[in-house]
Amino acid sequence: MCGIVGYIGPKKAYPILLKGLKRLEYRGYDSAGVALISDKQTLNVYKAKGKVSELEAFTTEKDSSGNIGIAHTRWATHGEPSSLNAHPHYSSSERLALIHNGIIENYAVLKEKLQAKGYIFKSNTDTEVLIQLIEYIQDKQDIDLLTATQLALGEVIGAYAIALLDKSNPHQIIAARKSSPLVVGIGQDEFFLASDATPIVEYTDKVVYLEDEEIAVIRRGKPLKIVNLHNVECPHEVQTVALNLGQLEKSGYPHFMLKEIFEQPNCINDCMRGRINVEHTNVVLSAVIDYKERLLSAKRFVIVACGTSWHAALIGKQLIESFCRIPVEVEYASEFRYRDPVIDSNDVVIAISQSGETADTLAAVELAKSRGAFIYGICNAIGSSIPRATHTGSYIHVGPEIGVASTKAFTGQVTVLTMLALTLARAKNTIDETSYFSIVHELNNIPDKMREVLKLNESIAELSKIFTYAHNFIYLGRGYAYPVALEGALKLKEISYIHAEGYPAAEMKHGPIALIDAEMPVVVIATRNDLYEKVLSNIQEIKARKGKVIALITKGDTIISKVADTCIELPETLECLDPLITTVPLQMLAYHVAVCKGMDVDQPRNLAKSVTVE
Numbered sequence: 001m002c003g004i005v006g007y008i009g010p011k012k013a014y015p016i017l018l019k020g021l022k023r024l025e026y027r028g029y030d031s032a033g034v035a036l037i038s039d040k041q042t043l044n045v046y047k048a049k050g051k052v053s054e055l056e057a058f059t060t061e062k063d064s065s066g067n068i069g070i071a072h073t074r075w076a077t078h079g080e081p082s083s084l085n086a087h088p089h090y091s092s093s094e095r096l097a098l099i100h101n102g103i104i105e106n107y108a109v110l111k112e113k114l115q116a117k118g119y120i121f122k123s124n125t126d127t128e129v130l131i132q133l134i135e136y137i138q139d140k141q142d143i144d145l146l147t148a149t150q151l152a153l154g155e156v157i158g159a160y161a162i163a164l165l166d167k168s169n170p171h172q173i174i175a176a177r178k179s180s181p182l183v184v185g186i187g188q189d190e191f192f193l194a195s196d197a198t199p200i201v202e203y204t205d206k207v208v209y210l211e212d213e214e215i216a217v218i219r220r221g222k223p224l225k226i227v228n229l230h231n232v233e234c235p236h237e238v239q240t241v242a243l244n245l246g247q248l249e250k251s252g253y254p255h256f257m258l259k260e261i262f263e264q265p266n267c268i269n270d271c272m273r274g275r276i277n278v279e280h281t282n283v284v285l286s287a288v289i290d291y292k293e294r295l296l297s298a299k300r301f302v303i304v305a306c307g308t309s310w311h312a313a314l315i316g317k318q319l320i321e322s323f324c325r326i327p328v329e330v331e332y333a334s335e336f337r338y339r340d341p342v343i344d345s346n347d348v349v350i351a352i353s354q355s356g357e358t359a360d361t362l363a364a365v366e367l368a369k370s371r372g373a374f375i376y377g378i379c380n381a382i383g384s385s386i387p388r389a390t391h392t393g394s395y396i397h398v399g400p401e402i403g404v405a406s407t408k409a410f411t412g413q414v415t416v417l418t419m420l421a422l423t424l425a426r427a428k429n430t431i432d433e434t435s436y437f438s439i440v441h442e443l444n445n446i447p448d449k450m451r452e453v454l455k456l457n458e459s460i461a462e463l464s465k466i467f468t469y470a471h472n473f474i475y476l477g478r479g480y481a482y483p484v485a486l487e488g489a490l491k492l493k494e495i496s497y498i499h500a501e502g503y504p505a506a507e508m509k510h511g512p513i514a515l516i517d518a519e520m521p522v523v524v525i526a527t528r529n530d531l532y533e534k535v536l537s538n539i540q541e542i543k544a545r546k547g548k549v550i551a552l553i554t555k556g557d558t559i560i561s562k563v564a565d566t567c568i569e570l571p572e573t574l575e576c577l578d579p580l581i582t583t584v585p586l587q588m589l590a591y592h593v594a595v596c597k598g599m600d601v602d603q604p605r606n607l608a609k610s611v612t613v614e
């Protein structure tokens with residue numbers, strides 16, 4: 001949520017910052033801005049409402065000189081998207097400029113205090129309050145900027161990742177974090193700063209991840225210095241990031257989302273690599289082996305997550321309960337963190353998060369940890385906050401996901417949850433050998449079956465044209481297919497802005513059936529499984545009310561194909577693995593409907609990739 005970039009070194013800062021902002025635009029894109037200390041030692045701030053391209057156009061005629069700068073792409077929290085509210089914000093004297101991710105929760109109190117001292121605010125943001133506070137403390141106490149920043153941050157309640165420029169010290173960037181990620185890249189006589197490593201990797205693979213309440217003093221020609229709020233020097237580890245540039249480009253696809261949908265077969269292979277043996281007879285998640293006793297002695301599992309990751313959690317619940325016979329509860333992290341949950345050292349809490357930075361999920365982890373629970377993370381972004389806050393866990397290894405609508409991360413999460421359930425069940429002896437071998441074997445076939453599904457892309461694109469003008473959609477599924485229905489509906493909502501709801505198919509008659517008429521498209525996941533006949537009856541009920549049924553069926557099914565209006569035929573697999581297959585056409589359907597409607601698929605309105613605020 002919001003992107004931060006910074007540069008100091010021998011090169012011109014502006015092009016590096018602009019490119020970095022474009023790479024980070026998936027984090028927020030309602031306005032953008034840049035601050036540069038120019039060759040003439042002026043502190044220039046340029047801001048524009050809208051995407052980074054608007055900022056670029058606005059800056060064309062301006063002085064963009066300078067070898068030091070900070071830049072920001074915003075997802076509005078306090079104050080509407082506008083150039084006034086865009087970051088960077090100047091201090092009163094315009095000596096300092098600040099960019100900020102996160103929320104200063106006590107900004108109103110601090111603002112009142114400053115207003116009483118005569119400070120005037122130009123924007124509605126909490127960020128402007130912080131920069132004014134820093135300048136006020138510095139001027140009043142006649143201290144250096146680092147000390148003033150430490151004191152100001154000591155007064156702040158909330159979350160922040162900040163970067164600060166001072167025109168009277170043109171060789172230094174001050175950056176700090178609390179509950180919002182910040183990475184320093186270390187190059188040859190140059191430093192980079194960013195809210196994640198994506199804008200840094202084309203210059204250096206050496207990075208330092210700041211920890212909470214750490215402040216980085218980044219100076220040209222001097223080693224990186226990291227201190228805490230009390231000015232105690234903090235040791236830091238230089239890490240090597242393994243991202244490559246190709247992962248951050250569209251590689252010929254019109255959108256990142258389509259590229260990521262098509263990457264799924266390879267991603268699932270990457271996710272399983274080294275975890276399933278070459279004979280395809282055994283699954284091992286090292287974290288489960290390392291913490292076997294702790295995991296097996298748990299009285300129950302609680303899975304916390306948000307959005308798409310929460311849908312993966314619902315599938316995880318069914319997998320773990322059915323293979324391992326351990327009770328599993330699934331909670332929205334945002335609810336869990338505030339409802340004083342009954343949780344203790346007998347519980348294992350699984351936190352699922354693609355970004356590893358979701359504020360609600362991170363807070364749920366901290367809460368569960370403070371009550372003694374054992375925490376297992378399932379994340380994608382290596383080195384992000386959630387994996388660092390957990391006791392152990394498994395990465396999904398699907399590579400960076402840039403499209404705001406999550407696709408490959410979902411199937412990666414479901415794959416890891418499947419392997420987790422299988423490894424635990426084997427260790428607990430709750431799964432019979434025949435089932436275990438057939439599931440492991442079939443899991444290995446999933447990437448090829450996904451490739452088959454991807455061949456339907458053209459026909460799904462055609463089908464999507466019919467539904468471009470629909471105002472509502474219903475998605476139905478039962479058992480493992482119910483979370484898939486929820487996920488299909490979420491994908492459509494997020495990128496096409498068509499209202500869509502997912503329901504367990506049998507629940508339809510308890511209310512939603514009232515919505516069915518000849519205008520209502522109903523997507524039904526009706527592949528062959530134990531509940532097939534029941535789902536068939538649900539389809540009949542929809543058809544009796546003239547609803548338009550789009551059914552996902554198993555290849556060769558001649559029964560539903562006679563009843564449904566349209567069928568999407570999918571390769572057969574085991575019921576417990578069916579979500580890995582049925583999710584893919586729903587991603588494609590959402591994608592093509594959104595494209596037909598001319599929507600900004602990769603950066604849908606009001607959303608951001610990584611929700612680091614509440």
Ligand code: AGP
Pocket residue numbers: 306307308309352353354355356357358361404405406407494607608609610611
């Ligand atoms: C998915 O398409 C979403 N954009 C959103 O629901 C997302 O899954 C949610 O915000 C959780 O994110 P996380 O997995 O990074 O924690």
